[in-house]
Amino acid sequence: MALVPTPPPFDPDRYRTAAAHYEKGRVPYAPALIRRVAEVTGLGPQHRVLDLGCGPGPLARSFASLARDVVAIDPSPEMLAAARALAGQAANIRFVAGSSYDLDPALGSFHLVVMGRSFHWMDRVDTLERLDQMIEPAGALALFRDSAPAVPANAWRKVWHDIRERYEPDRGPHERDPNWIRHEAILLDSAFTRLESFGVIERRAIDVETLVQRALSMGSTSPSHLGEKMATMAGEIRTTLADVREEVVETSALVAWRPDSR
Template structure:
């Protein structure tokens, strides 16, 4: 990926990542199947993390190889999904997966895509694809406005987050993704998604983020105090709605 720091920055957040990160809607797979993807297509899930995106495709009947450079996250994925015969995990990066050329029908990249070196990744994904293959890039985009909770949460991240703005700005917009695919771009889709979180789950979700200051940092305790106040002011029946839009882009990157 782009640098060593990006491959290791979640190592001490794996437990929170496993417990509190959102999954992806099954509608993503349905949309890809509408583009001609078939359940017998072999999937390489790049930057697979703890296996959340891999499970989406396993549940749809695909064989999945999860490629992940972070050893702690790769171990968590194997512990969770290793009993499924169609799942394997491999050490590698988006720019150098270590997989054979032409061996993958569907290359997927989910929430980690914004950490990749885009040009080198495009070359590697093209190398991996079989003649019929496609690439699908997806991520959950947290809604920033629309409810007092969402808007208050965004203020907390700006006030207390460590490098939050620089991380948030790494996500590509629609035009940038179309340019990344080039003439082989097949389109995009967006699906509403979300989590209902009690306070402990909300705190865990926040602490799974790489920009959340950890215990011992001067922003940590003030951030949690602000989070508690926001939760108490906006909760309904003990939960808040943490809303996303799941965005997926597909195509076959050209040269």
């Protein structure tokens, strides 16, 4: 029986005030991970890439040098403005205002579709059906994420999460829903049923200002969500976590192909 998850409400303004903090706060994807995904998907300079829900464009920028061109889509004007500024003179990236609901074969076909921390905000079943009409027969899609292994260097993360939780009025669609259906299950009911996961674990330097920016980059603790409490939360993070100097992160990609693509 096919899974029919309830999609979250579409809100193009969810990250309106988080956009200014996203690039500085979020965990960057490891260059080795980008290279690995390009390798296993057979991405070459003749191919096109679609970055869906591009935010400020970290994936679009990373794949631009590996492909013929990249189309980067996001519904947030603020995110697109940040993405254009950060892309600089990258001539082969085209930024488009829109969302997964605007996916259409008129955009052309793509060898690779990438999404960074965005798939959970979409109507995932509808998105995959649309992408099935746009991804080349031998093409793939890749869902990127980051996580923090439970190692001593990450002990501060519980304190950071506890501070955020006291201030956030709501959270993402998968964080408190006991009926949340994992991406893997949705993919296995789609056209893209051959799944492989790739990850890179690294120790990285970090400071408390990055932790403040990271909190403000989250949809649930963005400046517009916090209002007058923003300065208080930021001050608590700075005071409590002033000594943080490093973290261990895993950036990973779940890659999906059609079962007959090799």
